[in-house]
Each structure stands twice: as structure tokens, then as C-alpha cells.
Amino acid sequence: MTAPARLLVVGASASGLTTVEAVRRKGYSGEVVVIGDEPHAPYDRPPLSKQVLSGAWEAERATLRTDEVLSGLDADFVLGEEAVALDVPTRTVRTAAGRELSADAVVIATGVRARALPGQDGLAGVHVLRSLDDALALKTDLRPGARLVVVGEGVLGSEIAATACALGLDVTLTGPLDAPMALQVGPMVSGLLADLHRERGVRLRLGAGCAGLTGRDGRVTGVELTTGETLPADVVVVAIGAAPATQWLADSGLALDNGVVCDSRCRAADGIYAVGDVARFHHEGYGRLVRLENRTNATEQAAAVAAVILGEDRPYAPVPYFWTDQFDAKLQVHGMLPADAEVEIVEGEVAARRFVARYTSDGVVTGVLGWNMPKQTRLRRQEVVDGLHTPVSTP
Numbered sequence: 001m002t003a004p005a006r007l008l009v010v011g012a013s014a015s016g017l018t019t020v021e022a023v024r025r026k027g028y029s030g031e032v033v034v035i036g037d038e039p040h041a042p043y044d045r046p047p048l049s050k051q052v053l054s055g056a057w058e059a060e061r062a063t064l065r066t067d068e069v070l071s072g073l074d075a076d077f078v079l080g081e082e083a084v085a086l087d088v089p090t091r092t093v094r095t096a097a098g099r100e101l102s103a104d105a106v107v108i109a110t111g112v113r114a115r116a117l118p119g120q121d122g123l124a125g126v127h128v129l130r131s132l133d134d135a136l137a138l139k140t141d142l143r144p145g146a147r148l149v150v151v152g153e154g155v156l157g158s159e160i161a162a163t164a165c166a167l168g169l170d171v172t173l174t175g176p177l178d179a180p181m182a183l184q185v186g187p188m189v190s191g192l193l194a195d196l197h198r199e200r201g202v203r204l205r206l207g208a209g210c211a212g213l214t215g216r217d218g219r220v221t222g223v224e225l226t227t228g229e230t231l232p233a234d235v236v237v238v239a240i241g242a243a244p245a246t247q248w249l250a251d252s253g254l255a256l257d258n259g260v261v262c263d264s265r266c267r268a269a270d271g272i273y274a275v276g277d278v279a280r281f282h283h284e285g286y287g288r289l290v291r292l293e294n295r296t297n298a299t300e301q302a303a304a305v306a307a308v309i310l311g312e313d314r315p316y317a318p319v320p321y322f323w324t325d326q327f328d329a330k331l332q333v334h335g336m337l338p339a340d341a342e343v344e345i346v347e348g349e350v351a352a353r354r355f356v357a358r359y360t361s362d363g364v365v366t367g368v369l370g371w372n373m374p375k376q377t378r379l380r381r382q383e384v385v386d387g388l389h390t391p392v393s394t395p
């Protein structure tokens, strides 16, 4: 297979940028164009809910590369321009400005968009957090003493609650599950997170869905729960997950099902690939389609796609990894943590809030979670790698 003469990447963030860097590192000298709908140079999202929101970092510090490094990539960055259509047979992308760009290889790296609650648009004081502009808008509303309600007890909602609480806001975290991050880390660790949040002053109003928002004179005043209760609020963050940014591909004929469906080489069609949060690829280790919304995957999958574009034939089958920082707790997760897995503490002590937990399903290690024990957690990753290659016996 010959290297494409022209590479077009749609999405100018972590996975798009890393794809370009990876092909250049491998010696690719063809033409590269990157289209991104945000006006900013590529920046990192994890600090948005942590250092940028807390004010520990100026926004510029989240920028992923300096101007010099970007120009050293010899790529044409078309920023502030949205891709609106893809013609698969000719690999031609059309933008909202009417530009048409064709390439021999197209990489879809458009990530995800925050989900919204019905009726939230137009109500002042209601925020989502996906982009740098979202983070800056939210930050101006986070005044000490203000009543903040965070809707959504997942990773992002729990992080925002922790950051805002440390800034001196009166924070309530609400969501349908009974503990922060219950879906991501299972009952034992989410119970510990609930204790941590409560101790630090976050009010938990969990186990109840959100029925809607209340407002007066165009500004939010509260969050209505399905129980009939209303949580008074000066500011609301809606953190109810995100949907793959595939709307622009609706008429393309690509398989779209909770992301761009790809094979194990991250190929969606001939010469068309997907990478990062938007890609739902066949994971040969798990034997099923997987879509990973985490920062490490954005980098690792970009490297894998770059290799495939340049002719290597290797499946992408990573051990998923994510981390989260809440108050003084740093959690790191390798692998998958099914809610019904057996959980065993294999290092440290829960009471000391320094431990590593191993998650096992049907005798196979599916994941490890570390709480303030980064080195020991990393050392245990191999157990997850081994588990991934252990055939699971079916009864």
C-alpha cells in the first residue's frame, strides 16, 4: 500500500493533532490539511474541569503545542470552519464556508458534543463543559457562596462539583445513580467517593432524575427532580454525557451507531478512518465494538491510525485507561470495571485513602483502580493485559 498523497483530518484537537504528529514522525511527507470548527489552536480538555476551572492555570496553559511546534508539522490548519458533509467515494469534505477538500485518506476526529437538557438554551446561568469557551463562561459564574447544582453524577459532573466546592460555592450534585461515578467504578469505590464529597461539603442529592429546570426573567432558579423536589440554584451545570459529533456525516452512508463504526484497524470505509472519542471500533481483545472517551485513547488510537494509513496492518486493541482528580484524590483506572465484578484491595488501605483495587469477573482480571497510588496501579496494569488475552469460558 502506498502512502496517501494528501491527508485530511477533520477535528483539530487531541486525536486529530496526534494523528498528524504520528504520520510526520513516521516520515510521511505528503500534504496535510486539518479542519477544526473551534477558533482556537488545539488545546487539552482534561484541565478544563480542573486547573482552568479552579483558576490554577491561565487558559493558555491548556494549549497543546506552541505555534512553532505546530508550524513545524507543515500542516495547513483551517480553524473556525465546520465540516458539514463527507462524500465517501471521492473522500471529499465540504465545510460550512463552502470549501471542498478532497484527499486520499480522511481521518474523522470530531469527538463528542455535550448533551443538553430540553429547555436549557436561552436560560442564563446554565452551562455545559466541553470546550475552552464553555470552561471560561462557567468560570465567570462560579462566585463563592453561589448555589451551584451539578446535574449528572458521572466523571465530569463529580469533578466539577469538587472543583466548585473547593472554590467556596454551595454545591449540590444530583443524578439518577446513588453515588458519584457509580457507573464507572462500581459500588465500593463510588461509595468512598460519596464519603469524600460529603466530607468536603458537597451536598449529594442522588438517586433522582432531573425533570427540568426552573427560571425567572431568563435566568435559571432551580433544578426540578423527578421526585417533585426543586433544588434552588444560581448556576447549573448539565453534565449528562456526550454524543458523538457525527451529525455532519448523516448523509455520508458511513455506519453511524453511537459513533463512527470501524473495523479493528479503525477503518470506516476505503481510505476513511476514525479516531478518538468519535470512533467506535472493533476491539479484538473484547470481541466487540468499543468507543472510548478518554485522553489516553485519543493519543494511542491516533498513533495506531497513523500506522495503518502508512501501510501497517495491526489491530488496535488497547487496555483502556482514564484518570480523574477530585479534591485530593487521584483515581486511575486501567481496563474495565463491571458493576458486578468482585473487588479486592491488593495494595494499600482504603481507610488511608491510598489503595489499589483489582476487579475480577468470572475469575478474569478486567481492571485495576488506584486511589492515590499511581506507581503501584501502573505496575498492576499487566494483570489486565493478561486478562484481556484469557479466553473466558462460557457455561
Ligand SMILES: Cc1cc2nc3c(=O)[nH]c(=O)nc-3n(C[C@H](O)[C@H](O)[C@H](O)COP(=O)(O)OP(=O)(O)OC[C@H]3O[C@@H](n4cnc5c(N)ncnc54)[C@H](O)[C@@H]3O)c2cc1C
Residues within 6 Å of the ligand: 010, 011, 012, 013, 014, 015, 016, 035, 036, 037, 038, 044, 045, 046, 047, 048, 049, 081, 082, 083, 084, 109, 110, 111, 112, 129, 130, 131, 156, 245, 248, 275, 276, 277, 278, 292, 293, 294, 295, 296, 298, 321, 322, 323, 324, 325
Ligand atoms: C472537561 C473535560 C475533562 C476531561 N477530563 C479527562 C480526564 O481527567 N481524563 C481522561 O482520560 N479524559 C478526560 N476527558 C476526555 C478527553 O479530553 C477526551 O477523551 C479527548 O479530548 C478526546 O479527544 P478527541 O480529539 O477525540 O475529541 P475532542 O477533544 O472532542 O475534539 C474534537 C474536535 O473536533 C471538533 N469538531 C466537531 N465536529 C466538527 C466538525 N463537523 N467540523 C470540524 N470540527 C469539528 C470539535 O469542536 C473539537 O475541537 C475530559 C474531557 C472534558 C471535556
